[in-house]
Amino acid sequence: MVLQTLLLFSLLLFSTEAAVQDFCVGDLAAPESPAGYSCKPAAKVTVNDFVYSGLGAMGNTSNLIKAAVTPAFSAQFPGLNGLGLSIARLDLAPGGVIPMHTHPGGSEVLLVIQGTICAGFISSSANKVYFKNLNKGDIMVFPQGLLHFQINSGKGPSLAVVSFSSPSPGLQITDFALFANDLPTELVAATTFLDVAQIKKLKGVLGGTN
Ligand SMILES: *[C@@H]1O[C@H](CO)[C@@H](O)[C@H](O)[C@H]1NC(C)=O
Secondary structure, eight states: OHHHHHHHHHHHHHHHHOOOOOOOOBOTTSOOBTTBOOBOOGGGOOGGGGOOOTTSSOOOOOSTTSEEEEEESTTTOGGGTTSSOEEEEEEEOTTOEEEEEEOTTOOEEEEEEESOEEEEEEOTTTOOEEEEEEOTTOEEEEOTTOOEEEEEOSSSOEEEEEEESSSSOOOEEHHHHHHSSOOOHHHHHHHHOOOHHHHHHHHHHHTOOO
């Protein structure tokens, strides 16, 4: 009985002494692991670790896709490290598109701030397509890991804010994965059933070789 009481007492003591860690501001000097960055020493953390001003300016849309994604992931905004969320800004010039892509690490919710955006995703189970024209104030959710896209479907520029359920959701654009590297053309053809001429054309545009 005495032993049991002692045991209970020490368990209680242990649980009340267990520290709660409020935050883990990422130490960007150390490598990122699947669990995120290691923590910057608490004594060195300031309010500026929890504030990021990089989304105030429009991204540069003078590019092939006429669009820009400006991320505030943990690599840009280390205060997010360990908190399970992040945010980004999406600028789409007229005719702009965020080509078919996935975020392997998180689900996404998009809020249209300006303009009109045609957005959609494809399910992995039945390859069913869900897409819709979104107007200012509309939000749409894109489940983790699924292929999805955004197209400026209006006449003027469009702006959206996207939020992710991961501080480091990742981004893989399908066309870049297939045509912007040195994967040999015959392997791209064999694995996609596309014509060699079309593959070479896309490799030329996107900077791929072989
Ligand atoms: C936008 O990007 C283009 C192409 O890289 C570049 O030529 C241009 O100077 C950039 N504009 C600004 C304002 O940075």
